[in-house]
Amino acid sequence: MEKVFPLTTAFAEAIVSSKPLLDQAAVSAARTAIVDWLACAYGGSGDRTTTILLEQLPKAEGRAVIVGRRVRADALTAALINGHAGHVLDYDDVHASVRGHPTTVIIPALLALASEVRLTADRLIAAYIVGLEAMARLGLSIGMRHYENGFHATATLGTIGAAAAVAHALGYSITETTTALGLAATHSSGLRLQFGHDAKPYHAGMAARSGLLSAKLAKAGFGGAQDLLDNPIGFHSAFSFGEERPQAVVEGWGSPWQIVAPGLTLKAFPCCTASHPVAMIGLQLHGEGLHPHLIDEVVFTFPPGGDAALVVTNPTTGIDARFSAEYVFATALIDGVLKIGHFGETPVRDDLVAVARRVRRRHDDTAPRLSSDPKTRFVIADVTLTDGRRFTREFKGLPGLTDPSDKFRDATGNDKVASTVPELVQRMHSEEDLDLLLERLGHPPDLIHFQETQGMHA
Amino acid sequence: MEKVFPLTTAFAEAIVSSKPLLDQAAVSAARTAIVDWLACAYGGSGDRTTTILLEQLPKAEGRAVIVGRRVRADALTAALINGHAGHVLDYDDVHASVRGHPTTVIIPALLALASEVRLTADRLIAAYIVGLEAMARLGLSIGMRHYENGFHATATLGTIGAAAAVAHALGYSITETTTALGLAATHSSGLRLQFGHDAKPYHAGMAARSGLLSAKLAKAGFGGAQDLLDNPIGFHSAFSFGEERPQAVVEGWGSPWQIVAPGLTLKAFPCCTASHPVAMIGLQLHGEGLHPHLIDEVVFTFPPGGDAALVVTNPTTGIDARFSAEYVFATALIDGVLKIGHFGETPVRDDLVAVARRVRRRHDDTAPRLSSDPKTRFVIADVTLTDGRRFTREFKGLPGLTDPSDKFRDATGNDKVASTVPELVQRMHSEEDLDLLLERLGHPPDLIHFQETQGMHA
The missing domain is CATH 1.10.4100.10 (2-methylcitrate dehydratase PrpD)
Structure with a gap:
């Protein structure tokens, strides 16, 4: 030809x-x-x-x-x-x-x-x-x-x-x-x-x-x-x-x-990618043994545009909750894991909502706007406890997943x-x-x- | 709502x-x-x-x-x-x-x-x-x-x-x-x-x-x-x-x-719209009783772009022939009708090819270029007969069809x-x-x- x-x-x-x-x-x-x-x-x-x-x-x-x-x-x-x-x-x-x-x-x-x-x-x-x-x-x-x-x-x-x-x-x-x-x-x-x-x-x-x-x-x-x-x-x-x-x-x-x-x-998680750094901070605090009752307030700082996709603040079902930084954080902190079942059609759990209500967001307007460059992505958590103590955690970039075994088990239940x-x-x-x-x-x-x-x- | x-x-x-x-x-x-x-x-x-x-x-x-x-x-x-x-x-x-x-x-x-x-x-x-x-x-x-x-x-x-x-x-x-x-x-x-x-x-x-x-x-x-x-x-x-x-x-x-x-x-006809004025001239000459054997040459004059869609000069089957000014003219002149059967998968008829070969095209570069305005569409046929006589026919615009009865009968054969x-x-x-x-x-x-x-x- x-x-x-x-x-x-x-x-x-x-x-x-x-x-x-x-x-x-x-x-x-x-x-x-x-x-x-x-x-x-x-x-x-x-x-x-x-x-x-x-x-x-x-x-x-x-x-x-x-x-x-x-x-x-x-x-x-x-x-x-x-x-x-x-x-x-x-x-x-x-x-x-x-x-x-x-x-x-x-x-x-x-x-x-x-x-x-x-x-x-x-x-x-x-x-x-x-x-x-x-x-x-x-x-x-x-x-x-x-x-x-x-x-x-x-x-x-x-x-x-x-x-x-x-x-x-x-x-x-x-x-x-x-x-x-x-x-x-x-x-x-x-x-x-x-x-x-x-x-x-x-x-x-x-x-x-x-x-x-x-x-x-x-x-x-x-x-x-x-x-x-x-x-x-x-x-x-x-x-x-x-x-x-x-x-x-x-x-x-x-x-x-x-x-x-x-x-x-x-x-890595069955929710909006933009919420993954927040999830990592929640999992870290879970690992550190932080009890949810001790939290007075968590303020997340994003780069400009960093939470644009997270359009939901007060989710009613797990479907909305995929786009809620607040719910994703609360779930990671309390359950220590983010499963498909957390993001289904059922109403969100009261204990998760209680923690989600203590979360606020702000933006660091001096940081570069979020772009396709993963280096522009970060989240800083400023945590205030009920006894007045304060501390900070930060996650940069996005978590990766190299082994989908746990994800597969979550989807198929062994x-x-x-x-x-x-x-x-x-x-x-x-x-x-x-x-x-x-x-x-x-x-x-x-x-x-x-x-x-x-x-x-x- | x-x-x-x-x-x-x-x-x-x-x-x-x-x-x-x-x-x-x-x-x-x-x-x-x-x-x-x-x-x-x-x-x-x-x-x-x-x-x-x-x-x-x-x-x-x-x-x-x-x-x-x-x-x-x-x-x-x-x-x-x-x-x-x-x-x-x-x-x-x-x-x-x-x-x-x-x-x-x-x-x-x-x-x-x-x-x-x-x-x-x-x-x-x-x-x-x-x-x-x-x-x-x-x-x-x-x-x-x-x-x-x-x-x-x-x-x-x-x-x-x-x-x-x-x-x-x-x-x-x-x-x-x-x-x-x-x-x-x-x-x-x-x-x-x-x-x-x-x-x-x-x-x-x-x-x-x-x-x-x-x-x-x-x-x-x-x-x-x-x-x-x-x-x-x-x-x-x-x-x-x-x-x-x-x-x-x-x-x-x-x-x-x-x-x-x-x-x-x-x-009006089962072939490319750009060929319809040519078809009308062929049908007119058929109606006037012009015998195909008498034709020495037919020269069609189009406005610039007027035959751009008619990309076929020597069709081999009726499918190609839908886009051939030459074949469409020959068919209209000889058969006095343009039917679905003229444009099928079968090879084109020899008697139609013989007349199609006597057709040439030219463009009037002084005319406005063909546009969506139907007034820009015309075809002039300059016909030369074997005995040396010459005459001209012209068709402007496009033929319309208001009654599809014949078309329906052609498709369904009564x-x-x-x-x-x-x-x-x-x-x-x-x-x-x-x-x-x-x-x-x-x-x-x-x-x-x-x-x-x-x-x-x-």
Whole structure:
């Protein structure tokens, strides 16, 4: 084939011809990220909104697994539900190049694909690394205004990343791959307008479904543009507001892999990232044995903009509480742990509210405004006790999570079947391993309580 | 409810509270447009790409009709297939305010809805007029760069128009309506990059499906943003490139209805609009009895840009031939008619090619460049006969179509069941009328040849 569209072709060639399994650091990061994502998907599988989607989407036959549910679905619907469930707690990984959440788009598409086409687990891991690479490099190419003007990059870029992952997994030709990428781009949607609403996690599912569908249509002979990145009215013209750097989609591809550097950030706590430094201070004081009754007042000092996302002061349910510095601090101090159960639909506990009421916030207007540079993030706690004593604690930056084992256990409650999943993900290679994983994911852990919908075929 | 989001609320109120059935001109235009769209959908129902979609989309149970097919599907899939089929010939109506094709998005969504919820035909017509109004006014609000920078307005605006139509049809509350509109906007996608590819008509189907799904989710309690048109990072921030005029979404709503003025343009011939003046000259010469053998040369003079869309000079199949001035002229001259069959997947006829080879094009560089002003469009034919005689014919503007009866017969071949459809559409009012229409649409006319897919439930 004559390469009349050099950039789109180079992007497709990189997607198809990559050999990420040769890089042990990438494979190891991928296995850990999959365990972390599965914790999030189990945690979100019983959510009210996950149930609505199961009820409202067409009742289609299929063998694709919904994580933590007994029902099976067609591959497209399963990709959507799992993508949503994996993001609904906002507990899943983020990637700086994407400016969003790659795993909860790409892995659901690949798990759904594996219900229709036998894949080795190695191939799924390779395809995930490649899909994330494609998504992250699109993120580097697209400029800042894409996000700032209102697009949700998790969805808009994720659709293409998911299609790239499927194209790699199935060994598509260059033409099939460029067609799949172009079809995916023509599905790219998702507005930041929906942040804070049920539609935000839905975006991840929508992107997983669209990417998989685009790849399937391309393989089935449905025709599409071959010049996504070369056409003057192509992807960047529509989505970059003049800030595009198209060559970034291939520059430095896989050297190192984006999953290795800058790498994924796994979330340590099931609440808003901006509250994590506050959580660390609460956990520290818990560890020091500070009794909540002794507290007269806690004043948190943030950099300007440092608590902008923490819009809730007096939460009524755990859902609101995800965005409350006060509640997060009180929970960490009293319980010494932040679990998914702290942030559910139930009303907040009175003992937590009592401490949360003693918290105030202020800003240090002399500090640099919070930016994407993690060094600009800090929280200082000035604590006054009822006996008049005062002391200060500080946390800079964000806590990281390198081992999602506790997070996984929190989501699955030491359920017998689920508890075997992390070890399986760490060692899986073959088709049989992946089959076994899919089978186990379809067992709802004991602690996940929901009405199994009648909408899907059991 | 407190109106904290005035423009979004006003838009939703206009959608919900409109009474378009009081305007006879609007209702009459709607009935004619539905007949015209059905002709297009019958014509596209056997297309290769329609079959691919039927095969690749999940096999879901449902009672929704696919026009011209015996199979039934779930509502979302039917909306998608019918939207695609209605646009695949590029023979369906266009609207200047939309800068695209409204009917092939909105009507498929409403027909699919009617398979799940009993509606009167009157209500369907009212919802169609309202959905088109919403879509057209969004088009007026969004500015020129939306389309110019690469978005396909049929899809991006159609998704919201379809959701608006469903919200009107089902009498949604203001909150349900704003939620549905916001969910629809977060599905808004479709790139002009795909023009000339199978994905272009798919965009219409995608928008029909997304609009219907958004409305269903909103009704089911799935939450979404209420401030689509008021949020500073809302719809216009993402899609208008700074050229938005948000108030245009409600200014002059229904006075007159957009379906009345500027009104829909129904396509007279099943080929590219830019070729229609050439077709008119060919038909005129056919009417004058000009024998093709007598032609030595025909030179067409276009305004600058007047034939930019007619990218094919030597077509090999009828599909290419849709974009060939030469083939369109030859067909009109020799056959005296332009039918769907002239523009199918079969190779072009030798006798048409022989005349097409005698056609040349030139441009009058002194004329104003072709613009959206129809007065800038003209074609002059300078004909030289083999005996040396010369004469000139000219056509200005575009031919209109006010009565789609012949077009409908061309698409359905006087099939007994289908032939009753136009009259039924013209007189339908009740639930029973709409039920009857849906039943009749599910009968494939004799002339439509395709393999009924095994993929759907019969």
